[in-house]
Amino acid sequence: MSEKNLSDQSTRSNQASISIDWSYANAPESTSHVSFSKHYGLFIDGSFTEYNENQSFESINPANGESLYRCTEANKSDVDAAVRAARKAFKGTWGTTSGTQRSHYLYRIARMLQERAREFAVLESMDGGKPIRESRDIDIPLAAAYFFYYAGWADKLAYAFPGKSPIPLGVCAQIIPWNFPLLMLAWKIAPALACGNTVVLKPAETTSLNALKFCELLQDIGLPDGVVNIITGSAKTGEYLVQHPDIDKIAFTGSTGVGKVIQQSIAKRQLPATFELGGKGAFILFDDAALNEAVEGIVNAIFFNQGHVCCAGSRLLVQEGVAEKVINLLKKRMQHLIVGDPLDKNTDIGAVNSKEQLETIQRYVNTGIQEGATCFESSGHLPTSGYYFPPTILTGVSQSSTVVQEEIFGPVLTIQTFRTTDEAIEKANNTPYGLANGIWTDKGSKIFYVGSKLKSGVVWSNTYNKFDPTSPFGGFKESGKGREGGISGLHAYVKLDHNGGMY
Amino acid sequence: MAKKQTSDDTSQINTMNSIPKTYKNYINGEFPRTESGRYYSVEALDGKHIANIGLSTRKDVRNAVQAARKAQASWANKTAYNRGQIIYRIAEILSGRREQFTNEMVLLGYSKEAAELEINACNELIVYFAGWTDKIGQVFGSVNPVASDHFNFSRQESVGVVGIISPETPSLLGMLGLLLPNMVAGNSQVIIASKQFPLPSCTFAEVLATSDVPAGIVNIITGLKSELIPPISKHMDVDVLVGDCSLDIELRVMCELESASNMKKVYFWESFNSLEELNSSPNETISTCLHSLKDPYHILHVQEVKTTWHPISE
Numbered sequence: 001m002s003e004k005n006l007s008d009q010s011t012r013s014n015q016a017s018i019s020i021d022w023s024y025a026n027a028p029e030s031t032s033h034v035s036f037s038k039h040y041g042l043f044i045d046g047s048f049t050e051y052n053e054n055q056s057f058e059s060i061n062p063a064n065g066e067s068l069y070r071c072t073e074a075n076k077s078d079v080d081a082a083v084r085a086a087r088k089a090f091k092g093t094w095g096t097t098s099g100t101q102r103s104h105y106l107y108r109i110a111r112m113l114q115e116r117a118r119e120f121a122v123l124e125s126m127d128g129g130k131p132i133r134e135s136r137d138i139d140i141p142l143a144a145a146y147f148f149y150y151a152g153w154a155d156k157l158a159y160a161f162p163g164k165s166p167i168p169l170g171v172c173a174q175i176i177p178w179n180f181p182l183l184m185l186a187w188k189i190a191p192a193l194a195c196g197n198t199v200v201l202k203p204a205e206t207t208s209l210n211a212l213k214f215c216e217l218l219q220d221i222g223l224p225d226g227v228v229n230i231i232t233g234s235a236k237t238g239e240y241l242v243q244h245p246d247i248d249k250i251a252f253t254g255s256t257g258v259g260k261v262i263q264q265s266i267a268k269r270q271l272p273a274t275f276e277l278g279g280k281g282a283f284i285l286f287d288d289a290a291l292n293e294a295v296e297g298i299v300n301a302i303f304f305n306q307g308h309v310c311c312a313g314s315r316l317l318v319q320e321g322v323a324e325k326v327i328n329l330l331k332k333r334m335q336h337l338i339v340g341d342p343l344d345k346n347t348d349i350g351a352v353n354s355k356e357q358l359e360t361i362q363r364y365v366n367t368g369i370q371e372g373a374t375c376f377e378s379s380g381h382l383p384t385s386g387y388y389f390p391p392t393i394l395t396g397v398s399q400s401s402t403v404v405q406e407e408i409f410g411p412v413l414t415i416q417t418f419r420t421t422d423e424a425i426e427k428a429n430n431t432p433y434g435l436a437n438g439i440w441t442d443k444g445s446k447i448f449y450v451g452s453k454l455k456s457g458v459v460w461s462n463t464y465n466k467f468d469p470t471s472p473f474g475g476f477k478e479s480g481k482g483r484e485g486g487i488s489g490l491h492a493y494v495k496l497d498h499n500g501g502m503y
Numbered sequence: 504m505a506k507k508q509t510s511d512d513t514s515q516i517n518t519m520n521s522i523p524k525t526y527k528n529y530i531n532g533e534f535p536r537t538e539s540g541r542y543y544s545v546e547a548l549d550g551k552h553i554a555n556i557g558l559s560t561r562k563d564v565r566n567a568v569q570a571a572r573k574a575q576a577s578w579a580n581k582t583a584y585n586r587g588q589i590i591y592r593i594a595e596i597l598s599g600r601r602e603q604f605t606n607e608m609v610l611l612g613y614s615k616e617a618a619e620l621e622i623n624a625c626n627e628l629i630v631y632f633a634g635w636t637d638k639i640g641q642v643f644g645s646v647n648p649v650a651s652d653h654f655n656f657s658r659q660e661s662v663g664v665v666g667i668i669s670p671e672t673p674s675l676l677g678m679l680g681l682l683l684p685n686m687v688a689g690n691s692q693v694i695i696a697s698k699q700f701p702l703p704s705c706t707f708a709e710v711l712a713t714s715d716v717p718a719g720i721v722n723i724i725t726g727l728k729s730e731l732i733p734p735i736s737k738h739m740d741v742d743v744l745v746g747d748c749s750l751d752i753e754l755r756v757m758c759e760l761e762s763a764s765n766m767k768k769v770y771f772w773e774s775f776n777s778l779e780e781l782n783s784s785p786n787e788t789i790s791t792c793l794h795s796l797k798d799p800y801h802i803l804h805v806q807e808v809k810t811t812w813h814p815i816s817e
Binding site for chain 2: 277477
């Protein structure tokens with residue numbers, strides 16, 4: 001054994017002296033164990049409606065641009081049926097289900113997701129383009145964790161609201177984006193059900209698959225009909241849903257632009273609404289930080305999930321003295337990032353979710369260059385079919401540059417420098433957004449000083465893009481209203497009766 | 504001083520006491536007149552003229568928001584203990600002006616009993632909220648047991664600048680009910696005073712001016728809600744709008760609609776009571792009102808939760 005090791009090592013050192021190819025061999029995740037239908041109806045009142053080709057749209061695999069499946073564009077009467085089913089369940093079965101029973105259903109969902117994790121992970125990568133390493137290690141396990149966490153709250157709600165009696169809101173209309181399809185579904189459905197609500201959820205147009213597969217799982221566990229209804233479709237379907245007169249709550253995750261339209265559209269209704277919107281997170285790097293670690297942090301902050309992350313650290317603010325060194329380290333690191341097949345386990349950056357999004361990213365980079373930015377793209381190979389964008393940094397930008405102020409939602413990092421701590425804070429806060437920011441420094445007191453002055457719902461210090469069901473997430477300013485995760489996440493799904501117990 | 508008082512002197516003092524007051528806006532710790540030069544007249548029940556009240560405009564709103572923004576960070580950064588004492592101090596000063604408030608409220612149509620009960624309730628509410636400054640974070644903040652090697656905690660922070668649309672009645676208790684949670688939260692505010700009963704609001708500004716509340720934290724402007732709500736709900740540097748459901752429905756919808764411009768948080772409380780209710784059953788009305796106002800969740804609505812992560816390693 002030990003001899004073999006020795007000989008291995010000697011072989012290796014011999015090889016090192018000759019020219020070798022360090023690139024990884026292909027390591028594709030098998031798709032043989034996953035199955036999905038070529039077309040789907042809507043999931044209403046516990047079963048799938050019949051699929052109708054004339055009322056359908058295509059979902060493609062962004063990794064190769066090929067058709068993956070077709071699903072149903074829910075129209076007004078479909079939305080009606082879904083809301084009706086949710087109302088019926090709220091008034092009937094689910095309304096009389098005890099907290100203990102609700103918790104048992106939610107625990108079971110969590111366990112089933114764990115059991116079928118591999119399948120959901122592969123489908124998530126095929127449908128949305130994200131690297132299998134991320135869907136396998138982050139999206140799916142976290143989705144299960146959110147269900148497990150909120151399952152435990154269902155029979156303990158009184159402890160979450162001292163002095164109050166929590167009452168469910170009723171039928172919740174939920175709309176989720178395409179960047180974390182199953183995880184966002186979990187963020188929405190788990191707390192809503194734990195609090196005793198029923199839901200009608202619309203997944204994003206380009207990523208419906210796992211939401212539909214999730215319905216199979218609900219049927220398997222025997223969740224009462226109508227408690228969860230999944231309606232697929234475009235923005236039009238979403239509009240029918242938020243305009244529906246018989247919903248009691250709206251929870252929306254998506255762009256700030258659409259969030260504002262929804263807020264305006266419900267102005268007359270006094271409808272509880274929570275929003276998780278865009279972001280333009282700053283990654284503040286001080287000169288006393290461990291720079292090599294920080295560069296890994298930057299890579300995780302902006303290139304995670306192709307940069308399709310509302311809380312992405314898309315603006316690097318680096319202290320002047322180390323700027324050159326950091327940029328060089330980062331450029332070197334970027335050259336080693338593998339952009340390619342989402343299903344390959346070595347892939348760092350997968351496919352951009354859609355053709356439209358790829359065009360948006362390209363347009364923003366062009367705008368940046370037109371406004372005077374210097375663009376550096378990693379020079380690695382990009383697949384020829386499908387939608388891909390290389391890791392990119394833009395230097396020579398100013399605070400007022402379009403690419404500094406607006407969310408790009410792609411693997412594009414802007415870089416600015418600062419001299420003093422207060423200047424860094426000022427620049428970090430100077431966008432309409434306030435979702436997340438990062439601080440990298442070895443000095444603890446500085447972390448708390450800067451952290452307390454950043455206007456954002458999340459502060460990652462010496463780390464970035466970490467999520468946990470116990471940890472509230474959500475934005476200040478134009479990044480949203482309300483929180484998801486933790487006890488705060490329950491607030492979004494209850495009415496609180498002032499019981500006067502604390503008077 | 505050494506001069507002996509004559510009866511003539513006494514009569515002079517009485518005359519001075521009855522010099523009517525010019526009611527003005529309260530912005531940045533000062534009492535400027537509205538820049539509009541317009542006013543409306545407030546009359547007593549018997550129709551007698553009491554005062555001219557300024558009809559403020561967009562410019563006054565803008566000045567007030569500017570002052571509020573400038574002052575906000577330093578208010579939020581004060582220690583919770585300090586903010587608690589400053590809020591408590593408001594009750595000390597308010598108590599010294601009981602009679603002034605009672606007289607103004609009676610003049611405007613309050614029964615004496617209702618006025619006195621309302622002022623008592625105001626004092627109670629101020630002291631109640633003063634006590635929350637250093638407790639709200641302990642009760643509602645959390646250390647979150649994340650499933651990784653990170654220390655993770657969530658705490659409430661101020662949102663920023665708040666536009667407060669005072670209910671018409673109860674004129675003082677209603678305004679304080681909306682104001683105090685925001686002061687505890689660390690926000691600064693621009694208050695649109697009750698149009699029907701502006702005197703207690705304006706007099707409250709004098710309480711603030713002589714208390715320890717820093718300039719700019721509370722700004723009070725008078726005028727028509729229909730003229731002042733549009734600029735405040737559209738203002739891009741206002742973060743929250745707070746009012747109650749007794750507000751005209753069209754104005755309420757406007758608040759919701761315009762607040763989308765910068766995703767303001769909008770928070771409308773259940774309707775406050777009318778003057779008729781206050782006068783007919785003051786005890787019950789005030790105690791019910793106080794009961795619903797004494798609620799720390801009103802503070803949570805005007806705060807943001809911030810979650811901080813830090814790795815744990817050797």
